[in-house]
Amino acid sequence: MLAKMTWPEVEERLKESDIAIVPVGSTEQHGPALPLDNDHFAATQFAKMVAEKLWDNVKVVVTPPIAFGYSPHHMGFKGTITLRESTLADVIVDICTSLAIHGFKKIVLINGHGGNATAIGNALHLLHEKIDAQVFNIDWWVVASDKILEVATRPVYHACDMETSVSMYLGQRVQEDKLVDEPGKSPVPGFVEPDLFAPPPKVSMMYTMKDITDSGVVGYATKATKEKGKQIAEVALNRTVKFIMELAKS
Numbered sequence: 001m002l003a004k005m006t007w008p009e010v011e012e013r014l015k016e017s018d019i020a021i022v023p024v025g026s027t028e029q030h031g032p033a034l035p036l037d038n039d040h041f042a043a044t045q046f047a048k049m050v051a052e053k054l055w056d057n058v059k060v061v062v063t064p065p066i067a068f069g070y071s072p073h074h075m076g077f078k079g080t081i082t083l084r085e086s087t088l089a090d091v092i093v094d095i096c097t098s099l100a101i102h103g104f105k106k107i108v109l110i111n112g113h114g115g116n117a118t119a120i121g122n123a124l125h126l127l128h129e130k131i132d133a134q135v136f137n138i139d140w141w142v143v144a145s146d147k148i149l150e151v152a153t154r155p156v157y158h159a160c161d162m163e164t165s166v167s168m169y170l171g172q173r174v175q176e177d178k179l180v181d182e183p184g185k186s187p188v189p190g191f192v193e194p195d196l197f198a199p200p201p202k203v204s205m206m207y208t209m210k211d212i213t214d215s216g217v218v219g220y221a222t223k224a225t226k227e228k229g230k231q232i233a234e235v236a237l238n239r240t241v242k243f244i245m246e247l248a249k250s
Helices: 007-013 038-054 085-102 114-130 145-151 161-170 226-249
Strands: 019-024 106-111 134-139
Touching (some): 019 085, 038 106, 038 161, 038 226, 085 106, 085 114, 106 114, 106 226, 114 134, 134 226, 145 226, 161 226
Parallel strands (some): 019 106, 106 134
16 A cells, blocks of 8 residues: 555556556445444455455555545534535545656546545546546446345445445444434435435435435445445456456556
C-alpha cells in the first residue's frame, strides 16, 4: 500500500506498473449494526484484495482511502461527516493529478458509496482535460449487480441484506444482535422507490434518509449471511481483476 512505501520504493514500483487504485468511501451512518466507516472500509478491502489477486501479474499500487464522501442525506443520523460535492470532486482531482505527475498513467477509483457518483463523474470530466493519464471508476456493487439480484433480498439500498452480507465477508465489525429490517418508506410509491433495482417507471427526487427510514436501514439486514457476501464480493473482485488485467495490456 502506498502509505507504507518509501518514495524510492514507489519509484521502483513504477518501473513494473503504472497503475494505481484509489479507494473512495464515506463516513456515514449504516444503521445500528454497521459502523460509520463501512463504505471506506469496503472500498479499501476491495482495493487490497484486488491488488493481492493481481500481484503475480500486475503489481499495482493501492493509495490510502478517501474516507469522507458526499453524504448530506445521512446527516439526520449522528456521526455522519459529509464533504461538499465540489470538495470531494476537488480532492479526487488533486489525488489523481499528484499520481499522474509521478508517472501513474492508469488510475482506478474503487467507489464504496453511491452518493459519491456525481462528484466522481465531475472529477472524471475535469481530469480528462487536466492530466496525461486515464482515470476509471468502479462501483463494486454495479460490477456484481447480476449476482446481487440472484442472492440478495430486495430492497437493495442501504445497510441492507446485500451490504451487510458483503461487510460480514470483508471482515467488518457487524453487531448481529442489532440487525434490523426496515424496507423504507417510498415518497411516491411505484415511481420513487428506495431500491437500487426498482423496475420502471423510475422518477428521481431529493430526499433524506430520515424521510424514508427511522433506523437508517433500508432493506432486510437480518437476512444477511457471510456466504451471500462471499458470492457477491468474489464476483466483484474477479471482474475488477479482469478489467485491470486488460488495462495493463493497453
